[in-house]
Amino acid sequence: MKQPELQLMLYGVAISQADISINYPGISIVRKGITDNPNYIFLYLNVAKEALPGKFNIVLKKGNKIQIVVYELKKRRDSSASRKSFTEADAIYLLMPDRFANGNPANDSIAGYHQGVHREIPGARHGGDIAGIISKVPYLADLGITALWTTPLFDNNDTQYSYHHYACSDYYKIDPRFGKSEDYLRLSETCHAHGLKLIIDVVPNHCGGSHWWMKDLPAKDWLNNWDIYTSSNYRIIAWTDPHASDADKYRLTHGWFAPNMPDLNLQNPLLFDYLRQVYVFWIESANIDGMRVDTYPYNDIKTAARFVQSIRNEYPNMNVVGECWVKTPAEIAYFQSGNNNKDGFDSRLQSVMDFCLKDVLGTSFNEAESWDGGMARFYAHYAQDFVYANTNQIMNFLDNHDIDRFSTAVKRDVSKYKMALAMMLTARGYPQIYYGTEIMLDGVQGSYEGNRFDFPGGWASDKRNAFQPEGRTNAENEVFNYLRTLLNYRKNNPVLQNGKMKQFIPENGFYVYFRYNDQQTIMVIANNNDQTKELDLKRFNEMLSDKTEGKEIATSAMYDLKKTVSVPAKTVLLLEVR
Numbered sequence: 001m002k003q004p005e006l007q008l009m010l011y012g013v014a015i016s017q018a019d020i021s022i023n024y025p026g027i028s029i030v031r032k033g034i035t036d037n038p039n040y041i042f043l044y045l046n047v048a049k050e051a052l053p054g055k056f057n058i059v060l061k062k063g064n065k066i067q068i069v070v071y072e073l074k075k076r077r078d079s080s081a082s083r084k085s086f087t088e089a090d091a092i093y094l095l096m097p098d099r100f101a102n103g104n105p106a107n108d109s110i111a112g113y114h115q116g117v118h119r120e121i122p123g124a125r126h127g128g129d130i131a132g133i134i135s136k137v138p139y140l141a142d143l144g145i146t147a148l149w150t151t152p153l154f155d156n157n158d159t160q161y162s163y164h165h166y167a168c169s170d171y172y173k174i175d176p177r178f179g180k181s182e183d184y185l186r187l188s189e190t191c192h193a194h195g196l197k198l199i200i201d202v203v204p205n206h207c208g209g210s211h212w213w214m215k216d217l218p219a220k221d222w223l224n225n226w227d228i229y230t231s232s233n234y235r236i237i238a239w240t241d242p243h244a245s246d247a248d249k250y251r252l253t254h255g256w257f258a259p260n261m262p263d264l265n266l267q268n269p270l271l272f273d274y275l276r277q278v279y280v281f282w283i284e285s286a287n288i289d290g291m292r293v294d295t296y297p298y299n300d301i302k303t304a305a306r307f308v309q310s311i312r313n314e315y316p317n318m319n320v321v322g323e324c325w326v327k328t329p330a331e332i333a334y335f336q337s338g339n340n341n342k343d344g345f346d347s348r349l350q351s352v353m354d355f356c357l358k359d360v361l362g363t364s365f366n367e368a369e370s371w372d373g374g375m376a377r378f379y380a381h382y383a384q385d386f387v388y389a390n391t392n393q394i395m396n397f398l399d400n401h402d403i404d405r406f407s408t409a410v411k412r413d414v415s416k417y418k419m420a421l422a423m424m425l426t427a428r429g430y431p432q433i434y435y436g437t438e439i440m441l442d443g444v445q446g447s448y449e450g451n452r453f454d455f456p457g458g459w460a461s462d463k464r465n466a467f468q469p470e471g472r473t474n475a476e477n478e479v480f481n482y483l484r485t486l487l488n489y490r491k492n493n494p495v496l497q498n499g500k501m502k503q504f505i506p507e508n509g510f511y512v513y514f515r516y517n518d519q520q521t522i523m524v525i526a527n528n529n530d531q532t533k534e535l536d537l538k539r540f541n542e543m544l545s546d547k548t549e550g551k552e553i554a555t556s557a558m559y560d561l562k563k564t565v566s567v568p569a570k571t572v573l574l575l576e577v578r
């Protein structure tokens with residue numbers, strides 16, 4: 001590793017008083033981190049370049065008692081440091097492992113683990129697992145997906161509400177109800193064999209109430225402590241507010257995200273190193289390609305930036321997308337690395353999530369056209385892109401596991417749904433598809449569990465299998481086939497990955513924009529009217545002067561571009577013009 005220092009956390013009764021020695025070529029003890037809890041030692045080793053793979057003994061001595069801990073140095077994967085990551089050329093699929101597919105019913109219940117499987121209870125565990133995901137990787141590749149982001153897979157042994165796995169109980173263990181460490185590697189290998197990258201969900205803000213160290217915390221300042229339970233104020237806007245109070249920022253970062261999620265004090269250097277190594281360990285051992293950082297702004301952001309960069313130091317190409325759930329483009333832009341922030345802050349997040357576009361998509365198709373309503377929302381949204389350091393590195397999405405299913409925003413109206421898919425996939429940046437979006441999976445607004453229904457067909461007992469065309473309704477197949485066509489087109493055409501964008505102010509319920517590069521021009525025509533309408537093309541002459549025809553991407557229909565184009569109600573035409 002570029003960082004030669006390795007932290008080992010040793011835990012045992014009064015272990016801090018032990019003398020420690022190691023006799024192995026290339027390994028030396030640099031220092032011992034001791035805390036106010038005598039039951040921990042944080043041993044820092046220097047791993048010299050010459051150190052060879054192999055096992056060595058850590059010898060602990062107290063009086064005449066000796067204890068030996070065996071530790072193994074493994075050989076590093078070739079070219080590990082220079083691994084490639086996801087880029088704007090990718091389309092990311094987000095899934096919750098418990099809710100996607102149950103590939104191994106034998107691991108639904110595990111001795112020593114709370115909570116068996118109760119599919120009839122929305123907030124209980126449902127039995128999905130890594131084996132299930134692996135079995136569907138070819139399905140995802142066929143859909144046109146090129147990267148997979150699973151929500152966390154680590155051990156989460158809470159007595160209740162554990163299925164989401166954001167409340168970790170052991171960072172070095174894949175939850176046995178999901179599988180084993182080898183299964184995580186097998187998932188990554190299967191992804192790679194099918195042209196998909198694998199993204200790990202990094203959670204530096206909190207652990208779980210059932211984490212083993214909660215019974216005997218490594219240090220008094222390991223967590224952000226309060227005399228009585230105090231939640232965060234969840235007001236990320238305090239970071240960018242030039243008039244913000246220290247009290248509000250303190251509550252934002254030190255308040256807990258949820259009662260069963262103890263808030264980690266990442267400013268404790270021992271914890272910082274511990275968590276850094278956790279993710280380096282999994283990137284190495286499961287051969288991970290990219291990172292998504294959960295609840296980034298709930299940490300002290302300067303520390304969070306240092307944390308992300310400390311991992312990126314080992315992987316210079318590593319792309320990192322941060323969850324910075326804010327309400328305006330200016331705030332999102334603040335959290336993108338390279339932004340020219342007045343206060344000098346650089347998040348080290350190459351990529352940010354466009355939570356504002358999500359809102360525009362959820363509103364525009366249901367609204368009458370006006371100066372600032374309907375299609376004008378898209379126009380105004382992209383017009384603010386001047387605030388971004390890099391518009392290619394914006395993640396676009398209709399929905400995710402924390403917000404309402406997009407199907408509910410348009411009441412499963414196939415026309416509106418397809419419009420949203422078309423506009424999301426042709427927007428600057430890159431798309432993230434939430435599992436089930438491809439079949440317009442239903443949801444319940446305002447409910448976490450209502451946005452996390454099981455994928456139909458992921459369980460052997462399911463009445464239908466929506467992974468197969470025969471198991472989908474006509475409407476679902478229409479949506480699926482449309483998305484599949486667009487994703488595969490985007491995958492093969494860089495113009496939709498990083499081409500320039502030019503937009504025209506919406507008029508008469510029409511919104512027109514172009515994506516273009518030296519080789520290709522795509523004209524996007526959205527008719528948000530409830531009737532078929534003719535669009536006069538004169539106004540677009542600066543983009544169309546030498547073009548005579550357009551081929552619609554989804555239907556392959558040809559359009560004559562001489563004077564006008566007729567566009568059906570609530571339809572987006574995607575014309576490859578030439």
Ligand SMILES: [Ca+2]
Nearest residue numbers: 104108127129
């Ligand atoms: Ca299972």
Ligand SMILES: [Ca+2]
Nearest residue numbers: 253263298299
């Ligand atoms: Ca926090």
